Amino acid sequence: MIIGVPKEIKNNESRVGMTPAGVFELVKNHHKVYVQSTAGEGSGFFDEDYLEAGATILQSIAEVYERSDMIVKVKEPIEEEYGLVRQGQVIFTYFHFASSVTLTRAMLKSGAICIAYETVEDTDGTLPLLTPMSEVAGRMAIQQGAKYLEKPKKGRGVLLGGVPGVAPGRVLVLGAGVVGTQAAKMAAGLGAHVTILDINMKRLRYINDVMPSHVVTEYSNEFNIRKHIQTHDLIIGGVLLKGAKAPNLITRDMLKIMRPGTVIVDVAVDQGGCVETTRPTTHEDPIYIIDDVIHYSVANMPGAVPYTSTVALTNVTLPYVLELANKGWYKACEEDLALHKGLNIIEGEIAYKEIAETFKWETVVA
Structure with a gap:
């Protein structure tokens, strides 16, 4: 099979769909790999590295799409790429279709086979291709939140860890x-007081067992959310509904009961956000303020640490890329249930019911 790795062109996205090590494995399995020139530079991988691994370097993104049977990316195609995706081509990337009807319609129109990293699901319900980026985003959320709590950034002026004689900051985490x-x-490592809310008691018991005593768990409901947002300095939105839009756990009216300078980092922005006032931002312009509450909702948070993110992503995607390349998408998805759940759109039809439900369409849309 011919695999293409284009350069990501989304705003401030420095990750790349595959490391040279991944290319080496594909070439070793007798596949041809095209990599767009400078695609890996943002992650610290150069054209020479890919050439040494056995790739062929192409100059333009159009050439990569035109010559490849399967495209391996990081982020969903953006508008400039819609016309490059063609009938029967496999696109393997993060799509998050539920957050964009425009993207969904474009991929339906293209006739491509869209396999989404975020819905590949193991038999135990875990999401192996989403996990490493969620790990990066979860850790980054605290770094960014701590920064925007600083007064020059319009935050409350709170140091999350506190100092002797001064209470630490308070962090509220939605989703365990x-x-x-x-x-x-x-947050616990910095010394902050942490409250984590979820509706899954099994997860709360796990958190309670493994976290230090200054991380406390509570059942998630509107009453508890309203109570805690009034006293916590940093709020992390980490709620995920597989393949569907995230629920709005914090509504617009709730902002008025928060203290000025409170920071919200909504990691769920890729799935529409779990805060009603969330809208996607970029690393170039990451925040906005509503009712004196700072919103940080960068849609590609791991893109700020591209070396770590790219290596972590290739670690988990490569076995599936090899499976798709060795067997073809149909046979690979037929034989691997986890990969089968990654099928979101197949040649003009929706194959993942949560997407159809989000847009109130039929399960299969021509």
Whole structure:
């Protein structure tokens, strides 16, 4: 099979779909790999590295799409790429279709086979291709939140760890999944007081067992959310509904009961956000303020640490890329249930019911 790795062109996205090590494995399995020139530079991988691994370097993104049977990316195609995707081509990347009807319609129109990293699901319900980026985003959420709590950034002027004689900052984490767990771990490591909310008691018991005593768990409901947002300095949105739009756990009216300078980092922005006032931002312009509450909702948070993110991503995607390349998408998805759940759109039809439900379409849309 011919695999193409284009340069990401989304705003401030420095990750790349595959490391030279990944290319080496594909070439070793007798596949041809085209990499767009400078695609890996943002992650610290250069054309020479890819050439040494056996790739062929192409100059333009159009050439990569035109010559490849399968495209391996990091982020969803953006408008400039819609016309490059063609009938029967496999696109393997993060799509998050539920957050964009425009993207969904474009991929339906293209006739491509869209396999989404974020919905590849193991038999135990875990999401192996989403996990490493959720780990990165969860940890980054605390770094960014701590920064924007500083007064020059319009925050409350709170140091999360506090100092002797001064109480530490308070962090509220919505969701005890991978993002929430990693965020709680980082915040606890800084010495902050952490409250983590979830509706899954099994997860709350796990958090309670593994976290230090200054991380406390509570059941998530509107009453508890309203109570805690009034006293916490940093709020992390880490709620995920597989393949569907995130629920709005914090509504617009709730902002008025928060203290001025409170910071919200909504990691769920890729799935529409779990805060009603969330809108996607970029690393170039990461925040906006509503009712004196700072919103940080960068849609590609791991893109700020591209070396770590690219290596972590290739570690988990490569086995699936090899499976797709060795067997073809149909046979690979037929034989691997986890990969089969990654099928979101197949040649003009929706194959993942949560997407159809989000837009109130039929499960299969021509």
